[in-house]
Amino acid sequence: MIEIKDLHKSYFMGKSTLHVLKGINFSVAEGEMVAIMGSSGSGKSTLLNILGMLDVANEGTYNLDGKIIKDLDETKAAVYRNKFLGFVFQSFNLISYKTALENVMLPLYYQKIARKERQKRAQKYLEDVGLGPWATHQPNELSGGQKQRVAIARALVSEPKVLLADEPTGALDTKTSYELMDLLQKINDAGKTLLIVTHELDIANMCKRIVHLRDGIIVEDKKVDQVKASQYVE
């Protein structure tokens, strides 16, 4: 599904250079649920951003579902993001003046799908994340957990190949975090490939594989016995 080879990324700030990723080799198969761990500054978010085509690498190759991702112009990157990837951010990033349903509908708008159809599909995904009755609420009327569920529904509505989550539980309390992980595990069980950036071990242990980053290189890559989040959820 995802295959990257010898990935380098540096940030240039005036005269100084910050070498963030120093040769990453890494691949993800379909249906995997991978946690990318590391302390802050280890390059985990940068890696996720490159995987999400939100940022570009300086060196190395990136292959997403058989497509070489290289030298994309903004238009093409936008189309790829829309078609192949779903994003979940730590700060939810919902559009504040749109209702939950409309936030979920938005990716389909950019696929030029008719309004009725958009509404129907978005409603279904909202119900899948357990927020059917909240469809007409605006983000500021929702709790953090609910907002993140809306964001997940929005990420899934375009039926992407991979779901990328950057610290999805970072802004949530433990209980809500586990509920959210339960949801993500169910999505993974249904066959979706998931990549989750986190620095919390308990969250990482709920994935099937942990990739450990330190100072821009992978120091550990191991399969783990998945801890089911459902046992913590009443």
Next chain:
Amino acid sequence: MWNRDRWQEMFYTLRKNKLRTTLSGFTVALGIFIFVVLFGFGNGLKNSFEQFFVDDSTNTIWLYPGKTEKPYRGYKAKRRIIFKNDDLTDIKQNFSFFIDYITPRISRGALVKYANESNNYTIRAVAPGHQYAEKTIVTYGRYINTLDVKNKTKYATIGRLVAKDLFGNKPALGKNINVGGISFKVIGVFKDAGGDNEERLIYIPYTTRQQMEKSNDRVDQIMVAFRPELGYAGAMAFEKKLNTFMRNKHNIAPSDRSGIYVRNVAEDFRQTQNIGSVLQYVVLFIGIGTLLAGIIGISNIMVFVVKERTKELGIRKAIGATPKSIVGMILQESVFITAIAGYAGLLAGVGALALIGDSLEAYFITNPYIDTNEAVGATVILVVFGAIAGYIPARRAAKIKPIIALRDE
């Protein structure tokens, strides 16, 4: 552009961001409103100015007799020149090709009485052509006519304020007034754009005046109206010929500066037009200035709006918005707002001008108006610049990597 979905999305965004929408719309509406009102005031100023100078006809040459300074053809200096009726006929005969009409004017002051009311007025003894030279507007009855001049009738056409002074609100027509001891019948009432003084005049036939003054045939001054077709150059040539003719007839040296005075209104008119065109530039300057201020205002608002939306645009890009769709969205919104608000401002401005109407005449603003083409043109310019002002930051926002836009809190 005409995709229904895009319009729905736009209306939704505008409705959900009322403050932003109102603010940018208000800026545009205000810009156009101020432009329309100021431009209208400028035009009003021009109107007042023109009114001051259009009181009198612009195709007349005025001849005044004077006192010679130089001896000539055996006549001594310091001789008083007197115009007489034969001057009128001579000019008429010799210059019939050039002349539209000719009229003498004899002005005298007199105490005028009617019933218990009395007042001093200037009485002008004239020929019918005088009506055109002074642009007198007869509101009731008629002006002095040729028959009055021929029969030396004791008829008078009186100014609106004379009628008001003497008759109050009662009709003046047909009544007899006492002018310096002689009874005159009021045959008409007139008004004049030249102001109150011009409406405190009484016109009588010049022949009647001459009869009253011991049947002499003297006239104070002569007004000759040339055909407007002559144009400026033709008028100047005619004036020169007329001057030479009169000097020759009255034995005044060609170089004598004070034997006869000639005033050609055509020359005045030309000066007036020059000042008028300066005013036109002032109006134009005001217009461009306000428009510029409006454009700067819209540009500011647009830059601010796009800046405020950076994060939203980043989110949209992350979930699949292409740069083109981002730019298109912002452009469509800005053009829509500026067009609607501009139109509203235009209507409000035109409405304000109509409401003001002539109420500011005391401040030299008469009938302020704005040409439809100018108003619409200004609105279009503002809309175009609003679009450009929105386009530049929108394009930059569309180019920013979504990750940077999302980081922007």
